[in-house]
Amino acid sequence: MDTTGDKMVNLAMQDHNILELLRVSKTFARGTVDEVKALNCVSLTMAPGDFITVIGSNGAGKSTLLNIIAGLFPPDNGGRVVIAGEDVTNLLGYKRASYVGRVWQQPDMGTAGKLSIEENLSLALLRGKPRGFKIALNRERRRFFRTRLASLGLGLEDRLGVPAHTLSGGQRQALALIMATISNPAILLLDEHTATLDPKTARTVLSITDEIITREKMTAVMVTHNMEVALRYGNRLIMMHRGRVILDIAEEQKKGLSVTSLLRAFERAAGEEFTDDSVLLSSEL
Amino acid sequence: MTTALSILNSSLYEGLAFGLVAIGVYMTFRVLDFPDLSVDGTFPLGAAVAAVLITTGVNPHLATLAALASGLLAGFTTGILNTKLRISALLSGILVMVALYSINLRIMGRPNISLIREVTIFDWASNFLGLSGLSLSIVVAGVAALVVFLMLNWFLRTDIGLALRATGDNEHMVRGLGVDTDKTVLLGCALGNGLVALAGALVAQNQGNADINMGSGMIVMGLASVIIGEGIFRPKGISWVLVACFGGAFVYRLFMTLALYTTFLRASDLKLITAALVIIALAIPYLRKRIRHEWIPPATRW
Numbered sequence A: 001m002d003t004t005g006d007k008m009v010n011l012a013m014q015d016h017n018i019l020e021l022l023r024v025s026k027t028f029a030r031g032t033v034d035e036v037k038a039l040n041c042v043s044l045t046m047a048p049g050d051f052i053t054v055i056g057s058n059g060a061g062k063s064t065l066l067n068i069i070a071g072l073f074p075p076d077n078g079g080r081v082v083i084a085g086e087d088v089t090n091l092l093g094y095k096r097a098s099y100v101g102r103v104w105q106q107p108d109m110g111t112a113g114k115l116s117i118e119e120n121l122s123l124a125l126l127r128g129k130p131r132g133f134k135i136a137l138n139r140e141r142r143r144f145f146r147t148r149l150a151s152l153g154l155g156l157e158d159r160l161g162v163p164a165h166t167l168s169g170g171q172r173q174a175l176a177l178i179m180a181t182i183s184n185p186a187i188l189l190l191d192e193h194t195a196t197l198d199p200k201t202a203r204t205v206l207s208i209t210d211e212i213i214t215r216e217k218m219t220a221v222m223v224t225h226n227m228e229v230a231l232r233y234g235n236r237l238i239m240m241h242r243g244r245v246i247l248d249i250a251e252e253q254k255k256g257l258s259v260t261s262l263l264r265a266f267e268r269a270a271g272e273e274f275t276d277d278s279v280l281l282s283s284e285l
Numbered sequence B: 001m002t003t004a005l006s007i008l009n010s011s012l013y014e015g016l017a018f019g020l021v022a023i024g025v026y027m028t029f030r031v032l033d034f035p036d037l038s039v040d041g042t043f044p045l046g047a048a049v050a051a052v053l054i055t056t057g058v059n060p061h062l063a064t065l066a067a068l069a070s071g072l073l074a075g076f077t078t079g080i081l082n083t084k085l086r087i088s089a090l091l092s093g094i095l096v097m098v099a100l101y102s103i104n105l106r107i108m109g110r111p112n113i114s115l116i117r118e119v120t121i122f123d124w125a126s127n128f129l130g131l132s133g134l135s136l137s138i139v140v141a142g143v144a145a146l147v148v149f150l151m152l153n154w155f156l157r158t159d160i161g162l163a164l165r166a167t168g169d170n171e172h173m174v175r176g177l178g179v180d181t182d183k184t185v186l187l188g189c190a191l192g193n194g195l196v197a198l199a200g201a202l203v204a205q206n207q208g209n210a211d212i213n214m215g216s217g218m219i220v221m222g223l224a225s226v227i228i229g230e231g232i233f234r235p236k237g238i239s240w241v242l243v244a245c246f247g248g249a250f251v252y253r254l255f256m257t258l259a260l261y262t263t264f265l266r267a268s269d270l271k272l273i274t275a276a277l278v279i280i281a282l283a284i285p286y287l288r289k290r291i292r293h294e295w296i297p298p299a300t301r302w
């Protein structure tokens, strides 16, 4: 009786979680002098609509965590990645695409520069789906793209035919955001996607990000080097250090935090100082 | 006056036939960003397959289609070397080109096959249309060019075609959107080389023989045509890019024919001129940056 009850609870939980990382480790260059344990037994669950901001010192394993979720490489033996109730641990590379949308740090990574805005969006619309011999652009798609782009408020809806490389960094990141979310993947991954932008543009792109995530009810993970940003956005904050999640701060707790108290919390949990100059200096946001 | 007209006409025919080569080169070099040198082998491959089949009595249309298929297969092989065995694109193309030299000789059985006494698609069209000479050549090559133009103009706008174009632009992103880019690379290599083999089959039938050496320098010629086409037409959009390939091939051929009318150049100098042309065209953007003191990335070695 008891065990079946447990099982049912477990199943219900699985259905409810968008992401489950179970004891995920990642070792690079195993067995060589360069061996790095980039992730050390990380377990993490995300409920639908969770918007986690991630901070951590350089080399803490933040990008590695996102790469594991995105399926760029598998975790070390024993780790499991479950997305939307499906075990995707062995679903790697392009096969993982339907689950994960992603925006990178460099604006040119998220879009195909020679293709037009509308062609980029058409590519993204079919994320993870088979592609056939239908003409990619039609009136219906264009209308859809226009409404999506109009919501950005950047005027891109009138420039559908323009090659993506002619856009500014901020515009390109905004386009990349739309591309990452237009087909409603289970998870949105953002890896310091405003880091290369000037402060003002970064602010714009961040508020666009927040708007899209809220409107589309996305489950999202956003890595940032800016503590204020990490505190302002999202409903959950995790701190990473040396391949581990050392702090996981829930919404209510997060609301009352200041940058200094966050730093202190980090130092208490890590047992050492936060080593990232850019975090302390970046208060312009 | 009549020579001027005949020069224009022969350049027109060559622009159409070798425009197919230019489009093939465009598919790999530009669309896929895959410097595929197997073209030097697939051009005579197409000629060899068509010639052998025609001399054994196969219908010339079927023989031409078979040539196209042989090119698809050769391009596919180049793609496999690169995507599945991770040999560099440049070397994959060279390996297939070298292998094709032997294969082409095996197919032909001798270095040269004459088609003078055979019924080619040009003879068929001649009966059909009542044309002869250059105008016949132009019409047949024109029909082939038109069909290829229409098909590619459609294909490159489809969802698959878009994925193919994006592969050469930002492969990382395309994979992130769920496209198996190995497949798009294979498709692009196959298509490019298929078109080149088709051109080989047409040219062999038009000139009345297939020769083992007829592909030498084809890659540089195709590249020169693409560069000239891009320079003159500055194409935006797929249709114009395709037109620019034919236009570039036409101008290139015209240029080469005119070069022969000068007293100091010989036919055997044309490859040197072509190479010089490509070198200049490729060096200009770099030199421009040097002059403007812009940032220059390290030289790529593919």
Ligand SMILES: Nc1ncnc2c1ncn2[C@@H]1O[C@H](COP(=O)(O)OP(=O)(O)OP(=O)(O)O)[C@@H](O)[C@H]1O
Residues within 6 Å of the ligand: A028, A029, A036, A037, A038, A056, A057, A058, A059, A060, A061, A062, A063, A064, A065
């Ligand atoms: N592909 C790789 N091969 C070898 N080592 C790697 C690889 N990717 C990451 N690492 C190492 O793993 C560790 C974690 O790297 P990761 O990129 O995840 O850190 P990060 O938290 O994103 O840091 P940053 O804030 O600098 O972006 C680092 O020591 C890094 O050198």
Ligand SMILES: [Mg+2]
Residues within 6 Å of the ligand: A062, A063, A064, A191
């Ligand atoms: Mg990182």
